[in-house]
Amino acid sequence: MTILVTGCAGFIGSNFVHGWLAAHDEPVINLDKLTYAGNLSNLARVQDDKRHIFVKGDIGDRELVGRLLSEHQPRAVLNFAAESHVDRSILGPGEFIQTNVVGTFNLLEVVRAYWSELPEERKAGFRFLHVSTDEVYGTLEDTDPPFAETNAYQPNSPYSASKAASDHLVRAWHHTYGLPVLTTNCSNNYGPYHFPEKLIPLVIINALNGKPLPIYGDGMQIRDWLYVEDHCSAIRRVLEAGQLGETYNIGGWNEKANIDVVRTLCAILDELKPRDDGRSYAEQITYVKDRPGHDRRYAIDARKIERELGWKPAETFETGVRKTVKWYLANQEWVSNVQSGTYRDWISKNYAL
Known part of the structure; x- marks a missing residue:
């Protein structure tokens, strides 16, 4: 038995591979395009593991995906592949449409053709699991209840709109063609291997380098934070026992x-890696102009997955973020390797620092 996973050189995908191989003997075929956020060093721990087969390629390459399906005969396809950064989607939405919408469409079509030819027993056991985001639901007011699976889609950024479109395609391929699909919508992830354009790794790295810690607007935008290993355990559970055609919201209750x-983050760094001058990293906090259309609050109601599948997060924000800071402190070589000149130029342009 084998699973095919797309986008596994990225942040969440690489953590999923590590967790999967730690918990299963079942091989993973890993398809990744290796865009700026796809990093093979994320997978260095498993590069010699014969259960992990890496293939460089695009989910939109129907010939390649079809060949992988035919050769490896996976029992499931898990789609992590996506452009995922809101700020980048504002500056250049085209790539998000191409990967998240067109790419998902092409992947669905190739998987549907493969699934339709399977023997009945294998056909009944096959799954297509699509990994998505809570941002498809839009934004919440302070007094609104958290997002439930029944919330209407109201995406507000090019990124979230492209993910909403991909979710709709997955749903349609189930209801129209019978493709056995599962969809997960997660809250903000954090943890090891997080590309340093997102808030938590950016703050850690900038703090250690004596740079400003850029905060959009008044800094009161609220997010529900989910430790990435908790997210990956939830995905494994949904793949194992999720009801076909259903959506499961995955949140951290944080x-x-x-x-x-x-x-x-500053307080933890003050404790674990104090500044040479003895002052707090919090002095580096710098408020910058808010980004266009910045959603005010996201929150996930994760009661369905707990009620139906028995999953809930193992980490609190306090335990998870401490683990995250310690990981970045212990993996400075990884940080240096991902901070290319292109990445630094983009940070400078986006935050006007």
């Missing part, structure tokens, strides 16, 4: 304002 996240 709503935090961005400024509070940054202050927490």
Whole structure:
């Protein structure tokens, strides 16, 4: 038995591979295009593991995907592949449409052709699991209940709109063609191997390098934070026991304002890696112009997955973020390798620092 996983050189995907191989003997075929956020060093721990087969390629390459399906005969396809950064989607939405919408369409079509030819017993056991985001639901007011699976889609950025479109395609391929699909919508992930354009790794790295810690607007945007290993365990559970055609929201039950996240990171760094001058990293906090259409609050109601599948997160924000800071402190070589000149130019342009 084998699974085919797309986008596994990225942040969440690489963590999924590590967790999967630690818990299963079942091989993983890993298809990744290796865009700027796809990094083979994320997979260095498993590069010699015969259960992990890496293939460089695009989910939109129907010939390649079809060949992999035919050769390896996976029992499941898990789609992590996506352009995922809101700020980048504002500056260049075209790549998000191409990967998240057109790429998902092409992947669905090739998988549908493969699935339709399987013997009945294998056909009944096959799964297509699509990994998505809570941002498809839009934004919440302070007093609104968290997003449930029944919430209407109201995406507000090019990124979230492209993910919403991909979710709709997955749903349609189930209801129209009978493709056995599962969809997960997660809250903000954090943890090891997180590309340093996102808030938590950016703050850690900038703090250690004496740079400003950029905070959009007033810093009171609220997110629900989910430790990446918890997310991966939830995906494994959905793949194992999820009901076909269903959506499962995966959250950490950790709503935090961005400024509070940054202050927490600064306090942990003050303890674990004090500044040479003895002052707090919090002095490096710098408020910058808010981004266009910045959603004010996301929050996930994760009761369905707990009620139906018995899953809930193992980490609190306090335990997970401490693990994350320690990982970055212990993996400075990884940080240096991902900070290419192109990445630094983009940070400078986006935050006007």
